Amino acid sequence: MTKITIVAFDGTRFDIEAENGSTVMENAIRNSVPGIEAECGGACACATCHVYVDPAWAEKVGAPEAMEEDMLDFAFDVRPTSRLSCQIRVRDEFDGLVVQVPERQA
Template identity: 50%
Template sequence: MAKVTFVDHDGTKHEVEAPIGNNLMEIAVNNNIAGIDGDCGGMAACATCHVTVDPAWYAKTGARSEAEESMLTFLPEIAETARLGCQIEMTEELDGLVLHLPVEQF
């Protein structure tokens, strides 16, 4: 099993086990990571699983889909490495991934 670290806006780190094949929104919700709600159930129809991928990991997460790009435009600010957690599937290559959480979801 892989590991993912979610970093709160205040710097608190939460390292969790991440089953290969699950998306990051599911992993966060299943581990009670505060601030990741996943209101749409992973359909890229909301931005309640918005995360900022640590720059060292961003290229490994793949490209944003058109639907993801569209949802991210609703955020007041979009970091260059912003993603929707529901659109990133956990792989062995992502073992050790670091994600930063926003102050609040929209």
């Protein structure tokens, strides 16, 4: 299991043991993280699972692919480390990953 931390907008930390191969979004939903709506269920067809990757992790997580970038155009307050959590697949190298939920979704 890989440990990830999702920080809600109010600062509440959700320290989660995530199964490799799952997405950050799936883990947020399973753990009732407020602010992750995931209206499309993880199909990269909305921007309601938008998160900010902690700058220390941004390079390791990588940049969004073209389809995700297009969806981020609909997200609220996009920043250089913005990603859709449905597109971040958990793997061993992400042990300790920290992401933050924005004030609101699209």
